[in-house]
Amino acid sequence: MRVLIIGASKGIGLETTRQALDAGHDVRALARSATAIAVSNPSLEKMRGDALKSENVEAALVGVDVVIQTLGVGLGDLFQPVHLFSDATRVLIVAMRRQGVKRLICVTGFGAGDSRASISCLQRLPFQIVFGRAYDDKSLQEQLIKESELDWTIARPGVLTSGPRTGHYRILSEASQWRNGIISRADVAEFLVRQIGDQTYIRKTPVLIN
Numbered sequence: 001m002r003v004l005i006i007g008a009s010k011g012i013g014l015e016t017t018r019q020a021l022d023a024g025h026d027v028r029a030l031a032r033s034a035t036a037i038a039v040s041n042p043s044l045e046k047m048r049g050d051a052l053k054s055e056n057v058e059a060a061l062v063g064v065d066v067v068i069q070t071l072g073v074g075l076g077d078l079f080q081p082v083h084l085f086s087d088a089t090r091v092l093i094v095a096m097r098r099q100g101v102k103r104l105i106c107v108t109g110f111g112a113g114d115s116r117a118s119i120s121c122l123q124r125l126p127f128q129i130v131f132g133r134a135y136d137d138k139s140l141q142e143q144l145i146k147e148s149e150l151d152w153t154i155a156r157p158g159v160l161t162s163g164p165r166t167g168h169y170r171i172l173s174e175a176s177q178w179r180n181g182i183i184s185r186a187d188v189a190e191f192l193v194r195q196i197g198d199q200t201y202i203r204k205t206p207v208l209i210n
């Protein structure tokens, strides 16, 4: 498959880039610092661009079968209003429609959308203080995706670690199962890459934890 990864230069996106290449996919890696990605592979195309600029996103979508969106904001940005997730997703949905690309796999997080109700009483206040602005915007991002005509999957990892890929993590699809936990970025990437050719979680919002 030809896969576009938006937010591919760091974290989950970089790990997803590596694992998608290992799985035999052609990867176009989009980020503002994409040219600095320290991976070289004939199946990897590094594309410097801004997820907020429709001309960059449209160009990145040409010839693509599947989009994986793994955008993130820095810690310092958490204490200001956050619009990146919803703004970039608005741009992406329009561009995917124009380019005729249907499959979107997106990372938000446990606490976004209807999973917010599953945050424990003890965690609710600190979560709101630190992550509230970002997760309000992730909730809007999820709403935009759910209202689109795309074949979407929204992955909601718990607290991220930089640990290794283990393949041992839980995929909690039902709201009654949702709870917080930890998971490595590498295991989240494994889940994302598995979705590339798999329909199991289309129109689902699984929480991912160890």
Ligand SMILES: NC(=O)c1ccc[n+]([C@@H]2O[C@H](COP(=O)([O-])OP(=O)(O)OC[C@H]3O[C@@H](n4cnc5c(N)ncnc54)[C@H](OP(=O)(O)O)[C@@H]3O)[C@@H](O)[C@H]2O)c1
Residues within 6 Å of the ligand: 006, 007, 008, 009, 010, 011, 012, 013, 030, 031, 032, 033, 034, 049, 050, 051, 052, 070, 071, 072, 073, 074, 084, 107, 108, 109, 110, 156, 157, 158, 159, 160, 161, 185
């Ligand atoms: N930390 C946690 O415990 C936790 C828990 C659950 C969910 N999450 C979520 O998981 C996601 C991934 O987190 P992470 O820590 O792996 O990611 P990260 O290290 O923050 O990486 C974010 C990526 O987004 C790209 N990016 C940001 N703005 C961009 C723009 N305007 N245009 C293009 N690319 C842009 C960055 O590349 P450039 O800067 O090069 O553009 C980078 O590649 C985030 O949404 C995060 O909120 C985090």
